[in-house]
Amino acid sequence: MAEDVETDSALTGCPPEMAANGEESASPKRTAIVAAATELFTQSGYGAVSMDAIAAKAGVSKRTVYSHFPGKDVLFAAVMTRHCGRLSGESVWELDPEVEPREMLTDRGMRFLRLITSPEAVSLFRTVTAEAERFPELGRTFFETGPKCWFGSFEDYLRAQDKMGRLRVPNPEVAAKFLFALLKDPLHLRMMLGVQAKVTEAEIAAHVKTVVEVFLEQYRRD
Numbered sequence: 400m401a402e403d404v405e406t407d408s409a410l411t412g413c414p415p416e417m418a419a420n421g422e423e424s425a426s427p428k429r430t431a432i433v434a435a436a437t438e439l440f441t442q443s444g445y446g447a448v449s450m451d452a453i454a455a456k457a458g459v460s461k462r463t464v465y466s467h468f469p470g471k472d473v474l475f476a477a478v479m480t481r482h483c484g485r486l487s488g489e490s491v492w493e494l495d496p497e498v499e500p501r502e503m504l505t506d507r508g509m510r511f512l513r514l515i516t517s518p519e520a521v522s523l524f525r526t527v528t529a530e531a532e533r534f535p536e537l538g539r540t541f542f543e544t545g546p547k548c549w550f551g552s553f554e555d556y557l558r559a560q561d562k563m564g565r566l567r568v569p570n571p572e573v574a575a576k577f578l579f580a581l582l583k584d585p586l587h588l589r590m591m592l593g594v595q596a597k598v599t600e601a602e603i604a605a606h607v608k609t610v611v612e613v614f615l616e617q618y619r620r621d
Contacts, residue, residue, distance in 0.1 A: 429467050431457040437478045441522040445475065445530045445537050472536040479544040482519055494552050496559035500566055501611060503556065508582050508607035511549065515583065516598040521590050550575050557618075566618045574618060581610045 435456035439448045450471060454461040468474040494503055514520055523541075531538035553575035561568040568574045586606060589595040 428457070428459050428463055432459060432464055432467060432474070433477045433481050436474050437481065437519070440475065440478060440526055441519060444526050445471070445534055450474075470536075472534075472540045475537060476540045476544045479523070479541065482514075482517075482523065494556035496556060496563065500560055500615060504578070504611045504614065505607055507553070508610060509603060511582055512586060512598070512603045512607060515587050516590050516603070524591065546579070549579055553578055564620065566615070567620050568618050577617075578610070578614055581614060582607065 432453060436448070436453045439453060439456060448471075450464050451461055453474070454464045457464070464474075468477065494507060515524070527537055527541045531541075550572070554571045557566065557568045557574050557578075558571040560566040561571065586595070586598050586602065590598060
């Protein structure tokens with residue numbers, strides 16, 4: 400008997416709705432495919448992994464893989480969104496403008512730094528940087544499902560804070576990218592280069608505290 404084909408749509412864009420445990424609200428087969436792809440991408444890279452290999456690893460047919468994910472880039476997007484959801488939580492992209500800036504930026508800064516310094520994230524980022532020249536869609540997918548979503552969520556929040564009079568942010572887009580850059584390094588760079596094997600919670604907390612202080616001083620109301 401032919402294997403049933405499910406019709407869940409492909410994951411694209413920022414993380415989708417997550418279950419209480421941080422996993423995607425999706426079918427078991429889809430979850431198995433994404434888990435298999437995550438393991439194979441981080442172990443073997445992007446170009447070396449075929450959809451056949453992913454299907455075999457997940458224990459499903461190639462037809463089932465393509466019923467969920469029309470291309471490998473779409474599947475990589477699902478890997479990224481799953482990773483973001485598992486480590487950062489389902490509400491990571493929702494910055495409540497009613498929450499005051501120090502509290503909100505500290506919370507999101509901690510989540511962001513935990514995410515990008517996790518071993519899986521470092522492996523995925525290395526995969527992207529190593530293969531983006533050969534597979535331009537990989538770099539685009541990574542940007543659309545990661546940095547672009549963070550930029551957008553920070554930008555919307557900062558624009559709201561400017562309108563509410565809490566901060567002075569004449570250019571929310573630039574401010575969001577500035578905040579992103581401050582949070583990202585040097586801890587992320589040290590992990591990427593293998594200078595540091597692990598980032599502790601204390602290091603993350605100390606770095607985020609410093610970044611938030613610098614950022615709020617830069618954009619405080621006179």
